[in-house]
Amino acid sequence: MKILEFIGEYILFMGRVFQKPKKLSYFRKQLSTEIINLGVQSLLIVAIISLFMGTALTIQTALQTESPWIPTWTIGFVVRQSVVLEFSPTIISLFLAGKIGSNIASEIGTMKVTEQIDAIETMGLNSASHLILPKIVACSIVNPILVTFSIFLCLFGGWCACEFMGTLPPEQYMDGLRSFFRTYDIIYALVKTFVFAIIISSISGFCGYKTEGGALEVGKASTQAVVNSSIALLFFNVVLTQIFLG
Amino acid sequence: MIEVKNLYKTFDGRDVLTDICTQFEEGKTNLIIGQSGSGKTVLMKCLIGLYRAEKGSILYSGRDINTLDKKEYQQIQQEMGILFQGSALFDSMTVRENVMFPLTMLTDKSEKEKEDRVNFCLERVNLPNAHNLYPSQISGGMKKRVAIARAIALNPKYLFCDEPNSGLDPKTSLVIDKLIYEITKEFNITTVVNTHDMNSVMEIGESVSFIYQGKLWWRGSNNEILKTDNAEVHDFVYASKYAKAMFASQNNLKE
Numbered sequence: 001m002k003i004l005e006f007i008g009e010y011i012l013f014m015g016r017v018f019q020k021p022k023k024l025s026y027f028r029k030q031l032s033t034e035i036i037n038l039g040v041q042s043l044l045i046v047a048i049i050s051l052f053m054g055t056a057l058t059i060q061t062a063l064q065t066e067s068p069w070i071p072t073w074t075i076g077f078v079v080r081q082s083v084v085l086e087f088s089p090t091i092i093s094l095f096l097a098g099k100i101g102s103n104i105a106s107e108i109g110t111m112k113v114t115e116q117i118d119a120i121e122t123m124g125l126n127s128a129s130h131l132i133l134p135k136i137v138a139c140s141i142v143n144p145i146l147v148t149f150s151i152f153l154c155l156f157g158g159w160c161a162c163e164f165m166g167t168l169p170p171e172q173y174m175d176g177l178r179s180f181f182r183t184y185d186i187i188y189a190l191v192k193t194f195v196f197a198i199i200i201s202s203i204s205g206f207c208g209y210k211t212e213g214g215a216l217e218v219g220k221a222s223t224q225a226v227v228n229s230s231i232a233l234l235f236f237n238v239v240l241t242q243i244f245l246g
Numbered sequence: 247m248i249e250v251k252n253l254y255k256t257f258d259g260r261d262v263l264t265d266i267c268t269q270f271e272e273g274k275t276n277l278i279i280g281q282s283g284s285g286k287t288v289l290m291k292c293l294i295g296l297y298r299a300e301k302g303s304i305l306y307s308g309r310d311i312n313t314l315d316k317k318e319y320q321q322i323q324q325e326m327g328i329l330f331q332g333s334a335l336f337d338s339m340t341v342r343e344n345v346m347f348p349l350t351m352l353t354d355k356s357e358k359e360k361e362d363r364v365n366f367c368l369e370r371v372n373l374p375n376a377h378n379l380y381p382s383q384i385s386g387g388m389k390k391r392v393a394i395a396r397a398i399a400l401n402p403k404y405l406f407c408d409e410p411n412s413g414l415d416p417k418t419s420l421v422i423d424k425l426i427y428e429i430t431k432e433f434n435i436t437t438v439v440n441t442h443d444m445n446s447v448m449e450i451g452e453s454v455s456f457i458y459q460g461k462l463w464w465r466g467s468n469n470e471i472l473k474t475d476n477a478e479v480h481d482f483v484y485a486s487k488y489a490k491a492m493f494a495s496q497n498n499l500k501e
């Protein structure tokens with residue numbers, strides 16, 4: 001019952017969030033701030049994760065496919081497909097659910113318990129839309145860019161494994177990367193990331209907005225935001241995979 | 247003027263406000279006093295529209311906020327300035343941006359007009375040099391003054407102050423009380439102050455409503471409150487032995 005209540009409240013809340021901003025010029029200013037806070041500041045950590053993830057994935061794939069019957073270029077092909085279809089969109093989004101989700105929930109939660117949201121409401125403004133819509137729009141712009149960046153770095157990490165660790169000849173890895181390329185896979189990855197971005201930012205914003213009490217409740221809201229958005233993200237991963245590739 | 251008529255508010259079946267009838271006069275500092283948990287904050291939140299009462303009416307210059315449509319209600323909200331207990335300044339904005347926020351969101355003023363208004367408001371609360379500081383960089387008293395500056399930015403008709411002296415030392419409390427009083431007179435605002443500080447009552451309480459167990463128990467002026475024979479009000483006013491001695495000597499002096 002609690003899940004149904006949560007979903008019902010969330011849907012009603014989204015009705016309040018997706019309203020036309022009161023001042024478009026102010027919304028644009030908020031949007032650029034959020035793009036920097038949520039996107040640019042995640043760039044370094046996404047780069048580190050992607051690079052090491054790509055390197056490890058290539059080494060492991062090479063180990064698992066060590067057979068005279070399997071051509072070595074297959075390693076590059078498997079790495080590319082794994083990275084494009086699952087690793088970058090899902091793993092990076094799960095990581096962003098932790099980083100961005102807790103950031104949004106704690107910021108909104110703190111504003112709620114310190115009456116800053118009440119201050120906005122009593123001015124006759126829609127606080128839900130004013131605070132959360134710029135975050136949702138920023139995430140849905142920035143997360144696909146971060147994931148694209150992550151795909152390139154993962155594949156570069158794989159190349160590093162070949163070049164510096166001698167996992168396999170780099171030319172054969174590059175051959176594998178170019179084999180059987182389908183643009184559809186990229187579209188699938190980006191659509192998935194876009195949906196995940198909306199899920200992460202909206203659920204985290206909702207968890208923060210529902211906070212009542214003090215510092216302890218803000219911490220709980222932050223944890224709840226990460227857990228709920230991760231579960232929703234994994235569920236929608238299955239749904240979207242079935243729709244696009246099933 | 248704000249009139250409250252037969253106001254009822256319950257939470258989870260528990261009566262928090264029962265049949266409140268009072269009025270807050272224009273150009274005066276109207277105080278709501280009472281013990282913690284008596285219902286004065288709930289009454290304040292009903293007045294500013296954060297809570298909706300189950301029964302009764304709240305009339306702003308004759309306009310009942312419970313029967314207005316959204317647009318008319320927003321018009322009244324823009325006539326209100328609110329000083330929250332914890333100041334409620336936006337952490338991510340500077341003092342200047344905090345005061346400018348209602349002007350940006352709710353008016354079509356030019357940048358120059360907004361700047362002028364922000365300067366005026368900050369000078370009025372004696373903070374002419376704090377424009378670029380963040381709330382985390384200023385003291386509690388300064389935060390209250392910035393919050394007052396933000397509250398008066400739109401030239402409000404009604405000013406609400408929820409526990410304006412909480413967390414402040416007696417000297418700063420006096421400064422804030424004086425500021426609220428001066429602004430009320432200067433701009434002829436209907437000011438409602440929620441407090442349990444007897445010093446504030448004696449300093450600025452032109453009209454005092456005493457709330458006890460969710461009911462309006464007593465109403466009068468700050469002079470009358472010292473002489474009342476109402477047992478609950480008497481207990482509240484003379485709760486501290488220092489207050490007892492101080493107010494007794496004040497009474498003797500006046501007599």
